[in-house]
Amino acid sequence: MTDHRQCPGRRGQGELEALVLSALREADGPATGGWVQEHLGSDLAYTTVITILTRLLAKGVVTRERVGRSFAWLPVADQAGLAAHKMRRVLDNEGDRQAVLASFVTSLGPDDERLLRELLGRSRDGSRDGGED
Structure with a gap:
């Protein structure tokens, strides 16, 4: 059986999405997942940041563009x-x-x-x- 209790300090999906969007709005232009992770200064794993960005992309809230082997992300709206x-x-x-x-x-x-x-x-x-x- 899976334990669904939240750990102290653990944030919900909506809160994480809001944090990531806020970071993207503060960027001077398209931002990489690594930049977002660093900018948040939190203990979020890079894979978590990318998962959140991918969910936001599916919702039409962000766009992305290819930069080398990675992506740079932009918010669609305020x-x-x-x-x-x-x-x-x-x-x-x-x-x-x-x-x-x-x-x-x-x-x-x-x-x-x-x-x-x-x-x-x-x-x-x-x-x-x-x-x-």
């Missing part, structure tokens, strides 16, 4: 863009988009609802007049 990407993935995997969006909108607080209306208004105005202010 934190807000990443959250939006996750929201779109959830929406795309649901059969009734209208129901999902309606449920989301009705669950918003007054300030968030007002902000969403404002953003939607700006989006519509920008598409009509070419986005000029």
Whole structure:
């Protein structure tokens, strides 16, 4: 039987992904797995860093380019863009988009609802007049 208890100080997959993405955003350009491992200054094994980067690639959150015999990695978006990407993935995997969006909108607080209306208004105005202010 496998022991699934977490060791003290052990981080979950989501936390590790966030750390790796944060490191990539701090890089001056494409970063290797070794750079990410060194930048995090943690006890993460190189193979763990590569596994996390590969998972992020599968999720469409990072891209990679060949550099010699290795890869250099780049984040696709900032934190807000990443959250939006996750929201779109959830929406795309649901059969009734209208129901999902309606449920989301009705669950918003007054300030968030007002902000969403404002953003939607700006989006519509920008598409009509070419986005000029």
